[in-house]
Amino acid sequence: MRDFFKRIIGQYRHVPQPIFLLVLSGLTLHLVTSSFMLILNIYMSKMGYPDDQIAYFTSFRFLGVLLFAFPMGLFIKGKRLKPFFVISAIVIPLSSLLMIEAVQIGNMLLLKSCFFGWGFGMMLMQVCVLPFIMRNAPEASLSESISLNFSTWSSALLIAGFTIAMLSSFGNFSALGITFPWDEYHILKVIIILSTLSTALLLKIEEVKPPPVTRTGLTSLFDYDWDLIFKSVVPTILIAVGAGLTIPFINLFFFNVFGIDSEQFSLIGSATAILVFSAALTVPLIRRKFGYKIAITLSQALSIFFLVMMALTELVADVPGVVFVAILCYIFRQPLMNMANPMTSELVMKYVGEKNQELISALTSSIWSGSWFISAKIFQYLRAMNLPYYRIFLITAGLYCIGVVLYYLLILDYQRREVLLKRIEHASPTH
Numbered sequence: 001m002r003d004f005f006k007r008i009i010g011q012y013r014h015v016p017q018p019i020f021l022l023v024l025s026g027l028t029l030h031l032v033t034s035s036f037m038l039i040l041n042i043y044m045s046k047m048g049y050p051d052d053q054i055a056y057f058t059s060f061r062f063l064g065v066l067l068f069a070f071p072m073g074l075f076i077k078g079k080r081l082k083p084f085f086v087i088s089a090i091v092i093p094l095s096s097l098l099m100i101e102a103v104q105i106g107n108m109l110l111l112k113s114c115f116f117g118w119g120f121g122m123m124l125m126q127v128c129v130l131p132f133i134m135r136n137a138p139e140a141s142l143s144e145s146i147s148l149n150f151s152t153w154s155s156a157l158l159i160a161g162f163t164i165a166m167l168s169s170f171g172n173f174s175a176l177g178i179t180f181p182w183d184e185y186h187i188l189k190v191i192i193i194l195s196t197l198s199t200a201l202l203l204k205i206e207e208v209k210p211p212p213v214t215r216t217g218l219t220s221l222f223d224y225d226w227d228l229i230f231k232s233v234v235p236t237i238l239i240a241v242g243a244g245l246t247i248p249f250i251n252l253f254f255f256n257v258f259g260i261d262s263e264q265f266s267l268i269g270s271a272t273a274i275l276v277f278s279a280a281l282t283v284p285l286i287r288r289k290f291g292y293k294i295a296i297t298l299s300q301a302l303s304i305f306f307l308v309m310m311a312l313t314e315l316v317a318d319v320p321g322v323v324f325v326a327i328l329c330y331i332f333r334q335p336l337m338n339m340a341n342p343m344t345s346e347l348v349m350k351y352v353g354e355k356n357q358e359l360i361s362a363l364t365s366s367i368w369s370g371s372w373f374i375s376a377k378i379f380q381y382l383r384a385m386n387l388p389y390y391r392i393f394l395i396t397a398g399l400y401c402i403g404v405v406l407y408y409l410l411i412l413d414y415q416r417r418e419v420l421l422k423r424i425e426h427a428s429p430t431h
Helices: 002-014 017-046 051-075 082-105 108-136 139-169 184-195 198-203 217-223 226-244 247-258 262-316 322-338 340-352 354-384 389-427
Strands: 172-175 178-181
Touching: 002 139, 002 262, 017 051, 017 082, 017 108, 017 139, 017 184, 017 198, 017 247, 017 262, 051 108, 051 247, 051 354, 082 108, 082 184, 082 198, 108 139, 108 340, 108 354, 139 184, 139 262, 139 322, 139 340, 226 247, 226 340, 226 354, 226 389, 247 262, 247 322, 247 354, 247 389, 262 322, 262 340, 262 389, 322 340, 340 354, 340 389, 354 389
Parallel strands: none
Antiparallel strands: 172 178
């Protein structure tokens, strides 16, 4: 067992320093995102915001990405990416801090603006991170670099979850004549302040010179392979729409169905994050051993099974002990679905080729946020109609199933193309 862990950790020794710095800065920024995922909805619910209104405000987060991700993908081609990371590290904490103040005072316009600004800041990070890794990571450590980047989310979730649970257990804070409770408002404020460390880390990054660009603006659209791009984004759209109906609102499911509050859900999130982080680190090893076909489709299929089981617990929520079944299903589902993300990202980046990578990164971010914007609206209307959570989650499962099938077909197409390219290389006069 010790040799197995040494083998896994040893894979990451050759990840370049700029990527390590980017990962650490992303970790600090994800502290905000993960803590918001854990308790922001519960905080807003306690402040009197109904489910449909929470979904309404959440949709503005994804609108910020939807509007700017695609133009950003065109704009960053041939440009250094470090300045965009720095802007993101400033925008995310600032908009997040103003957001919780807006929730506290009930300022609807400010709240919408802050959700929008938060989404814009996340968009800058999301669109630029994969192109940065593709430029700066050698092929030998590419899988490790991508997996390490995806592990930041689970690491942040783990840290945020334990931080929330620990501070919640303290009750009140008193110092220098100031007393306040460790409630959601004050806990989120502390985590937001911690996230400002990301700027110092990003300023230390040195990146390689980006490849030159022959054409810019709208004329550059003719330089892309749209057939490959289209094939790679369709399964992403289905997965993203389904995820948008579930992931942002999973805490509301546990809060309203089983009465699980912020402190308890944060501990659940932390336990889940340990498995997600561990699964993310093993992705390069699993991918090389089993290949994309088995590693991606099997992990996603199992995650769908656990999602369905979790959803159905709502039907028997009054049965003693069923809450533990729901929690276990949630804990097992998260690492299975998340471990597929770095593999599908690497697959898509290789499938579309170098010249399409900035654009596919932008499109992927735009698709996820656009789909989540649409999903948040759908969730808003479905909950306003009092549709139970389990039916909404079953819709997610159905979309996931179609997406997994399409990913399987994409893998087959990628493998066929790889075989064809190797035959051409061996048939060339130089061999």
